[in-house]
Amino acid sequence: MGLGQEISEVLGSRLSYQGRKFRFVVEKLRLPKGTQAEFEYIKHPGGALCVPVTNDGKLILVRQYRFSVCDRLLEFPAGTVEPHEDPEATIRREIEEETGYRAHQWQKLGEFSLAPGYSSEMIYAFLAKDLEPLDTPPEQDVDEDIEVVTLSAEELKAAILAGEPVDSKSISSFFLAQDFL
């Protein structure tokens, strides 16, 4: 997609907080049309996600606790890209940690901005096929609380349209994958 074509000039920085996975900053920017204003946003290294498809056409998702919304959401496996990491390497690791499956066939689906009002995060979405259940899956992160869920594409569409709690990157990636399912 080649984003980043129109840089905003940073005129000053008032706050910069380094969190575990991203930096939160308050910066005064000059936008391309000339406006100067202060913006608060997250500088994020990016996220990688996959739509895992079993040999019989089922989708592997996770239902995980999310403190931010105080509930469990149905999501595709995903994780934060480490500095200087290739997004495909990120998601090859995360699918194993979150679902216990290894995928041997990978295909890029696309990429999109997650929350452009306040985050630079891009989501890199992949299709993951030829799945192999691992005998000894890697440990989950200590703050993860995850259950693996297997659904057909029709069941997932019905669940989303019925109001099952889901997140935006998962719906978007399902959309990008639909012609391959």
Place this chain on the structure above:
Amino acid sequence: MGLGQEISEVLGSRLSYQGRKFRFVVEKLRLPKGTQAEFEYIKHPGGALCVPVTNDGKLILVRQYRFSVCDRLLEFPAGTVEPHEDPEATIRREIEEETGYRAHQWQKLGEFSLAPGYSSEMIYAFLAKDLEPLDTPPEQDVDEDIEVVTLSAEELKAAILAGEPVDSKSISSFFLAQDFL
């Protein structure tokens, strides 16, 4: 959807920054499964979005500059819910500011978490029909840099799949609307 069923207990707060549209906090939480850890996230009042459909079936979108990704994204009209505001009131105002159209027929499409890893924001998505172009559209916000774009549903799907820069809430809402287009 009734999110908020499993509250995490706030054990302490280390930073709380009040931005223009949301608060950024660093809190120590006790998660439902017992883990205690520090989390950085945005406490957000929510976002409202609409998929505007003209009488001849075209979709009204905006292409707007986003400083966070230093580029222009194709998005559906949307805006931040003001405190104590009904999301439908938010988007009835925002569609006029961003596109110059008033919509007379409204239907709830659904809601979803935008970026659950670091934001409490829920997106409330609506279908907006029976559009009327306003003679004198309201002023845009000073930091907005927006162009109105009209596409058929087929053109939008093709643009997204071809890698046109887009954002997640717009793809997700297009998915929720697809059976009504």
